[in-house]
Amino acid sequence: MTDTRVAARVVGGIKIYGEGDTEVRALDDIDIAFEAGKFTAIMGPSGSGKSTLMHCAAGLDTLSGGAAYIGETLLSGLSEKEMTLLRRQKVGFVFQSFNLIPTLVASENITLPIDIAGGYVDQEWFDMVTGTMGLTDRLTHKPSELSGGQQQRVAAARALVARPEIVFADEPTGNLDSKSSSEVLGFLRRAADEFGQTIVMVTHDPKSASISDKVVFLADGRCVEELEGPTVDSILERMKSLGG
Amino acid sequence: MLKLSLKSVAANKVRLTLTALAIVLGVMFVAGSYVFTDSLKSAFDVLFEQEGATVDLVVRAETDFQFATELGTVPDTLLAEVEAIDGVQTAVPIISGFAQLVDQEGNPIGGVGPPTLAFSWDENFDDVSALTLRSGRGPEGPGEIGIDAFTADAKGFVVGDQIDVITPLGVETFEIVGILGFGDADNLLGATLAVFELPTAQRILDLEGKYNQISIMTADGADIPTVQAEIAAFLDEGLEVVLGEVEIEEGREQVDQGVGGFNTALLVFAMIAVFVGGFIIQNTYRVIVSQRTKELAMLRAVGATGAQVTRMVFFEALIVGIIASAIGVGAGILLALGLKSLFSAIGFGFPSGPLTVLPRTIIIGMVVGVGITLASAILPARKAARVAPLAAMRDTESTYFKSLRKRLYIGLGVLVIGAAMLLIGLFTEIDQALLLVGLGAGVVFLAVAILAPLMARRFGQIVGAPLPRMLGITGRLARDNAVRKPRRMAATASALMIGVALVAVIATMAASLKASITEAVGSEVSADYQIETGGFADPTMSGISVQLADDLRALDEVSVVSVVRYGAYRDPVGQTESFLAAFDPEVDQTVRLELEAGDFGRMGPGTVMLHSDVEGFGIGDPYPIEFPNGVITDLEVVAIFGASLFQIDVVISMEMYEENFDNRFAAMMLVNVAAGSDPVAVRPALEAVVGEYPNAEMSDKEEYVDKVGAQIDALLNVVTALLAMAILIALLGITNTMALSIIERRREIGLLRAVGMTRRQVKRMIRWEAVLIGIFGAVLGLVVGVVLGAAVVVAIGEGIKLTLPWGQLLFYLVAAALGGVLASLLPARRGAKTDILEAISFE
Numbered sequence A: 001m002t003d004t005r006v007a008a009r010v011v012g013g014i015k016i017y018g019e020g021d022t023e024v025r026a027l028d029d030i031d032i033a034f035e036a037g038k039f040t041a042i043m044g045p046s047g048s049g050k051s052t053l054m055h056c057a058a059g060l061d062t063l064s065g066g067a068a069y070i071g072e073t074l075l076s077g078l079s080e081k082e083m084t085l086l087r088r089q090k091v092g093f094v095f096q097s098f099n100l101i102p103t104l105v106a107s108e109n110i111t112l113p114i115d116i117a118g119g120y121v122d123q124e125w126f127d128m129v130t131g132t133m134g135l136t137d138r139l140t141h142k143p144s145e146l147s148g149g150q151q152q153r154v155a156a157a158r159a160l161v162a163r164p165e166i167v168f169a170d171e172p173t174g175n176l177d178s179k180s181s182s183e184v185l186g187f188l189r190r191a192a193d194e195f196g197q198t199i200v201m202v203t204h205d206p207k208s209a210s211i212s213d214k215v216v217f218l219a220d221g222r223c224v225e226e227l228e229g230p231t232v233d234s235i236l237e238r239m240k241s242l243g244g
Numbered sequence B: 001m002l003k004l005s006l007k008s009v010a011a012n013k014v015r016l017t018l019t020a021l022a023i024v025l026g027v028m029f030v031a032g033s034y035v036f037t038d039s040l041k042s043a044f045d046v047l048f049e050q051e052g053a054t055v056d057l058v059v060r061a062e063t064d065f066q067f068a069t070e071l072g073t074v075p076d077t078l079l080a081e082v083e084a085i086d087g088v089q090t091a092v093p094i095i096s097g098f099a100q101l102v103d104q105e106g107n108p109i110g111g112v113g114p115p116t117l118a119f120s121w122d123e124n125f126d127d128v129s130a131l132t133l134r135s136g137r138g139p140e141g142p143g144e145i146g147i148d149a150f151t152a153d154a155k156g157f158v159v160g161d162q163i164d165v166i167t168p169l170g171v172e173t174f175e176i177v178g179i180l181g182f183g184d185a186d187n188l189l190g191a192t193l194a195v196f197e198l199p200t201a202q203r204i205l206d207l208e209g210k211y212n213q214i215s216i217m218t219a220d221g222a223d224i225p226t227v228q229a230e231i232a233a234f235l236d237e238g239l240e241v242v243l244g245e246v247e248i249e250e251g252r253e254q255v256d257q258g259v260g261g262f263n264t265a266l267l268v269f270a271m272i273a274v275f276v277g278g279f280i281i282q283n284t285y286r287v288i289v290s291q292r293t294k295e296l297a298m299l300r301a302v303g304a305t306g307a308q309v310t311r312m313v314f315f316e317a318l319i320v321g322i323i324a325s326a327i328g329v330g331a332g333i334l335l336a337l338g339l340k341s342l343f344s345a346i347g348f349g350f351p352s353g354p355l356t357v358l359p360r361t362i363i364i365g366m367v368v369g370v371g372i373t374l375a376s377a378i379l380p381a382r383k384a385a386r387v388a389p390l391a392a393m394r395d396t397e398s399t400y401f402k403s404l405r406k407r408l409y410i411g412l413g414v415l416v417i418g419a420a421m422l423l424i425g426l427f428t429e430i431d432q433a434l435l436l437v438g439l440g441a442g443v444v445f446l447a448v449a450i451l452a453p454l455m456a457r458r459f460g461q462i463v464g465a466p467l468p469r470m471l472g473i474t475g476r477l478a479r480d481n482a483v484r485k486p487r488r489m490a491a492t493a494s495a496l497m498i499g500v501a502l503v504a505v506i507a508t509m510a511a512s513l514k515a516s517i518t519e520a521v522g523s524e525v526s527a528d529y530q531i532e533t534g535g536f537a538d539p540t541m542s543g544i545s546v547q548l549a550d551d552l553r554a555l556d557e558v559s560v561v562s563v564v565r566y567g568a569y570r571d572p573v574g575q576t577e578s579f580l581a582a583f584d585p586e587v588d589q590t591v592r593l594e595l596e597a598g599d600f601g602r603m604g605p606g607t608v609m610l611h612s613d614v615e616g617f618g619i620g621d622p623y624p625i626e627f628p629n630g631v632i633t634d635l636e637v638v639a640i641f642g643a644s645l646f647q648i649d650v651v652i653s654m655e656m657y658e659e660n661f662d663n664r665f666a667a668m669m670l671v672n673v674a675a676g677s678d679p680v681a682v683r684p685a686l687e688a689v690v691g692e693y694p695n696a697e698m699s700d701k702e703e704y705v706d707k708v709g710a711q712i713d714a715l716l717n718v719v720t721a722l723l724a725m726a727i728l729i730a731l732l733g734i735t736n737t738m739a740l741s742i743i744e745r746r747r748e749i750g751l752l753r754a755v756g757m758t759r760r761q762v763k764r765m766i767r768w769e770a771v772l773i774g775i776f777g778a779v780l781g782l783v784v785g786v787v788l789g790a791a792v793v794v795a796i797g798e799g800i801k802l803t804l805p806w807g808q809l810l811f812y813l814v815a816a817a818l819g820g821v822l823a824s825l826l827p828a829r830r831g832a833k834t835d836i837l838e839a840i841s842f843e
């Protein structure tokens, strides 16, 4: 806990969709920082701006106002191309579904960001990550030959393999049954513990959120609560008190 | 259902626009061909009407040759006899032949296709022909000439200027006294015009004592049939007197035939374009249907019957077909208009007349466009009907792999049928052989298209193998994406295959022809120099003044000058027309005739030399022949030759030619320099003489080969240009397929972008996928084209040796790859702009 370096942060973040009557403030002057090496969960009711926050913090989308940083890099100052390069060097992603390129086998999907960048794959690290993910005997399978849980683990391995500064996962277990779900979550937890990986995960499931180091609650595009060292009970309690 | 179809059309606007474009282009070509040729025809009708209004009767030689450009002659003594007949008001003698104008710089004008016409002028000429004086007056003296308005404008000639004219006898200078037009056109489809007073025309065309015809206007109240009968009574055999309308009608028929042939040629290319369009439409519908499987299944689930779904897809195609065809017909009219102005601009005067849009044109355009759309939509529509209600949630491609074996057998079966049609058309003597060959080629294309999906995957993997090495993951994805849907890749490539194959056929034929001519010239020509006119002129319509031969013979440096001429003849038994050559006795000193039997020295009146390809005749046999002047006779075969240089089967003596043909131009002269003279050293002396004859070009063997090669290339380019439309449509097909695939892979591209693929890399990935498809199409096309071309070359025989134009084929391959790049520009841009968030957001 001595290292309080910040891997990514949003300062006074505002995101407005639409105009006039149809205007939606998806992010409303939000301040949030993701500490390096920590596993942060983001919770909140549907439509509270979780995905929007993640997209803006990860450089997939731009804020309407305020500033987003990855490390010390101000995202709004970057061109489209610089943003793309930044994403492939510093950010890993796990989406809720459709994470993999169907024509590539698992190992190729995992090294995709490195290959796109034309970089070299650190084989030792690759073996370690895939080993940790329990994917060693699935590396030559096409996504269509993998179960949903395996697919999400491949996605997680892909997010980790380039050693990004931060991994964003938007409801990575949203489509999985509880067994596969806990497998994937277990691996994310290990990534944080064993590799010191910074992880930000959006979820609406208290059980999933309970494995994180800290839960941030969103409502109407703002941070309304933070909870360090969460448990399922403490999360449920907060949710109730927030009028969920 | 109709409402649903309409909605579906609206929803699939982008995908259907490209499909529609393929139909529009095809129909445009079809409609444009008709409108253009109909307009041409009606323009001629206007001309004929101007002429036909006044001429009542025409006295002329009987001749019914199609090929012959010779009109035959009547003796000039007839004129007085005709004029003496009661009821004849005016009798106008007419001479018509060919003479070429020369511009101020000494270059020949025209003569590279359209004829260089020469006529006699009469004070009554304005009445009996479509010629109209624009300025000045008609020629009245021996040194006077009238020329066409286009030449006058283009070259800046005005009344009072001097102009040189190449006549069969030599080059003479005349004074321009009049400028003429054809009706209100400045010239007639590029033909130049020179008119002379009657005696001068007779003299320079070597027709002294003869006319080509006498046009008669009867007095008011005279009974034309009576006058006709009176004239007929004293006509010699071989002459006839016909009604003016009959002559006009014949002219009209000839024009109809010529224009009809032109139209057919254009339509062939238009139909190829439509055929290619059909591939694209079919492909588009198949992709759309498979992309809409969910929607269609849902319709089924809520109770729509399979037939209803079929009908929906069908109606959709109908709507697209009707709209696109209507636009295509409109575009065709514009195309014809554009062609018309283009023709006028480059010197092919188009007699003015309205743009003729016949109901037939609109009907055919609509039927072809709608028909091909519906025909192409049938298979996908039936597939749509089979979509099971439960398939809604599954996202798999068609049952392609199950029917692999079936596809192979069907494809091979179709291939055998196509090959059989080709072989029968090429190697047996049947009517409509050309049509059969064309259809056979079409069937072969279909067969290859059916088989192509079986090869697509492997092809993509092999040819695409270097991509991952070159471009890493981007190349890898490009290759994988290309072969991902082998049927789609194959269908897209097949469309391109057709155009490329046809271009390759033409290129193979051209290369073989060129190689054979090069070889023939090399081994058969012993002359030091050859003289011909430049360009494509019909050797029976123009040529070099024979005087040149005498001028050259007068040089000490020259030992032999031989002359060759061409003319039409008819086989009196089979009634087929063809061309013969006339050789003067010195030809065998300048060309190795490769005599196989007989004696060239016996050539003279009543004898003939045949090529060894002509079967069934030996030395001493009678060879029946009919000349354009109506003479039918048996010639004695005195020699059999094997030389292929002239591409001619029948050779007669120059004496007999001059007896039976009016053309006094020489088509070719072959020159030997005197023994002991160095051909190179004496060339300037020869050139100085040849230079006096502006349209004569002297070349040594090498230059001659180049010249022939250039002519063949020019022809090749014209055909390639006409096939460009089919290739353009095929490239549109690639664009279409890429666009459809990108829509399909929206999420994938979004994911790639999210994990760090730059827009540039996305573009590159899409581009290379298109290049692979293009190369696949080109390779299929080149293979099919070379095989077809080889078959055609072998079938033609006549000493043409198969030669493959490797360089050109490689060029087409590269061009196809570049075409792929071009075709992918828009889809790549669109793919690169894929909205990441929209693509990855969970639906």
Ligand SMILES: Nc1ncnc2c1ncn2[C@@H]1O[C@H](COP(=O)(O)OP(=O)(O)O)[C@@H](O)[C@H]1O
Residues within 6 Å of the ligand: A017, A018, A024, A025, A026, A044, A045, A046, A047, A048, A049, A050, A051, A052, A053
């Ligand atoms: N592309 C968009 N256009 C318009 N409104 C949007 C868009 N994306 C999200 N929103 C709106 O922004 C708000 C926040 O959305 P989101 O961040 O997806 O919420 P969450 O992920 O917490 O469910 C919602 O009201 C949503 O409707």
Ligand SMILES: [Mg+2]
Residues within 6 Å of the ligand: A050, A051, A052
């Ligand atoms: Mg969300």
